[in-house]
Amino acid sequence: MADASTALAAEADDHFHDECGVFGIFGRPEAAAIVTLGLHALQHRGQEAAGIVSYDGSQFHVERHIGLIGDNFTKQSVIDRLKGNRAIGHTRYATTGGAGMRNVQPFFAELADGGFAIAHNGNLTNAMTVQRALQKQGAIFSSTSDTETLLHLVATSKERDLNSRFIDAVRQVEGAFSLVAMSSKKMIGCRDPLGIRPLVLGDLDGAWILASETCALDIIGARFVRDLKPGEMVVVTSKGIESMFPFEPQKSRFCVFEYVYFARPDSSVEGRNVYDVRKRIGIELARESPVDADIVVPVPDSGTPAAIGFSQEAGLPFELGIIRNHYVGRTFISPGDSIRHMGVKLKHNANRRMIEGKRVVLVDDSIVRGTTSQKIVQMVREAGAKEVHMRIASPPTRASCFYGVDTPEKAKLLASRMSIEEMAEFIRVDSLGFLSLDGLYRAVGEPGRNEEQPQFCDACFSGQYPTRLLDHEGADNVRTLSLLATGGQ
Numbered sequence: 001m002a003d004a005s006t007a008l009a010a011e012a013d014d015h016f017h018d019e020c021g022v023f024g025i026f027g028r029p030e031a032a033a034i035v036t037l038g039l040h041a042l043q044h045r046g047q048e049a050a051g052i053v054s055y056d057g058s059q060f061h062v063e064r065h066i067g068l069i070g071d072n073f074t075k076q077s078v079i080d081r082l083k084g085n086r087a088i089g090h091t092r093y094a095t096t097g098g099a100g101m102r103n104v105q106p107f108f109a110e111l112a113d114g115g116f117a118i119a120h121n122g123n124l125t126n127a128m129t130v131q132r133a134l135q136k137q138g139a140i141f142s143s144t145s146d147t148e149t150l151l152h153l154v155a156t157s158k159e160r161d162l163n164s165r166f167i168d169a170v171r172q173v174e175g176a177f178s179l180v181a182m183s184s185k186k187m188i189g190c191r192d193p194l195g196i197r198p199l200v201l202g203d204l205d206g207a208w209i210l211a212s213e214t215c216a217l218d219i220i221g222a223r224f225v226r227d228l229k230p231g232e233m234v235v236v237t238s239k240g241i242e243s244m245f246p247f248e249p250q251k252s253r254f255c256v257f258e259y260v261y262f263a264r265p266d267s268s269v270e271g272r273n274v275y276d277v278r279k280r281i282g283i284e285l286a287r288e289s290p291v292d293a294d295i296v297v298p299v300p301d302s303g304t305p306a307a308i309g310f311s312q313e314a315g316l317p318f319e320l321g322i323i324r325n326h327y328v329g330r331t332f333i334s335p336g337d338s339i340r341h342m343g344v345k346l347k348h349n350a351n352r353r354m355i356e357g358k359r360v361v362l363v364d365d366s367i368v369r370g371t372t373s374q375k376i377v378q379m380v381r382e383a384g385a386k387e388v389h390m391r392i393a394s395p396p397t398r399a400s401c402f403y404g405v406d407t408p409e410k411a412k413l414l415a416s417r418m419s420i421e422e423m424a425e426f427i428r429v430d431s432l433g434f435l436s437l438d439g440l441y442r443a444v445g446e447p448g449r450n451e452e453q454p455q456f457c458d459a460c461f462s463g464q465y466p467t468r469l470l471d472h473e474g475a476d477n478v479r480t481l482s483l484l485a486t487g488g489q
Ligand code: SF4
Pocket: 016, 196, 255, 256, 257, 258, 400, 401, 402, 403, 405, 457, 458, 459, 460, 461
């Protein structure tokens, strides 16, 4: 669960937030410095805490800090302590288990046959259920994170070698997991059988890398080798790399929201460049929801690629009618209604000369609670816009995510309780249009959504969860939607 400060931050920045980024490198001097750079490129996947575990041939070194990578891991003293030619790291946006040092990853423990570290992007949907069973057997948990459950499963497995114990552990969990783990002899990468969250393989002069996105390879000049396949596990040792598939094969259900918002636009995930997809989303949106207007204005930065696509398809000028202040950090957000309501003005300002007297199409990536949209529309109107039409580069977000994304409970999602007309009235626009689910699928290169067997996870739009939700059954936001769920039930 998000703590109070997270909730405030989320309110001012009304988006779904990906929970984590992971990065690991094996067989390269100054591994921790490289992990620092990789995590810096993945900072958009989590800004609240980060950690690195390295191994120097005789011992493990662990550094975990609250705050940004640049604030903690660029100090020479910290990097000096993280000795070794292999290291894994994690950057975190606190949701599952809440904030606080005890939940900062990678988790590290001394197991019967040596040290073991693990970092996780995603969320296990049966972690509580498994944890309760382990606790009945006497296990003690030191965090409230679902990832610690995996560590216990590896530690308590009856299998003989680490690969088998790791496989035994991941076969007992459900949900979304892109994992990077490390022992004294190996680095392991693994994606859940549906491949919900991304994980890519790279190479830097012969040293293998695992990372959430390709932008983390680019920053260090590493070569992109390939995406790990859904359900794939790779084991890197000094002898090379080995690939295995420990799960029953299933059809991929990659998170389609990675293309809408989470992944960095310069990354390629699952074979698609994120910027290209976002531009095509704008093109589809303009076709589905045309509007008679003078200019197309993105809500920066996340609405920008879709606004470019929209303007090209609609033949309308693209203008930076809203300027974003990049120096408003999450730390600026303070409690108290008066400050909270200033949030949007601190972050965005209308470029009056571009907007005054114009019929404006505002393009944003999504609407979550609607509070930010409401304030941005008001700001654009106050800057003299004649009409304000809003176009959203995704379908209405009607359901919560249980796969490693910070989402408000269902009742707080504007689209879960209002029709599109009511939403238009709430955010005070002249018209409001969302991309259809089929349009989103077309933008990622599919002919449309396969209703029988959807090609992606799109549960926050469709309510159709691709896995069981054991820990959440009975939760308000699932009760009604589980009736719609198709997979794994
Ligand atoms: S529910 Fe939405 S955000 Fe969560 S994994 Fe599925 S598509 Fe992605």
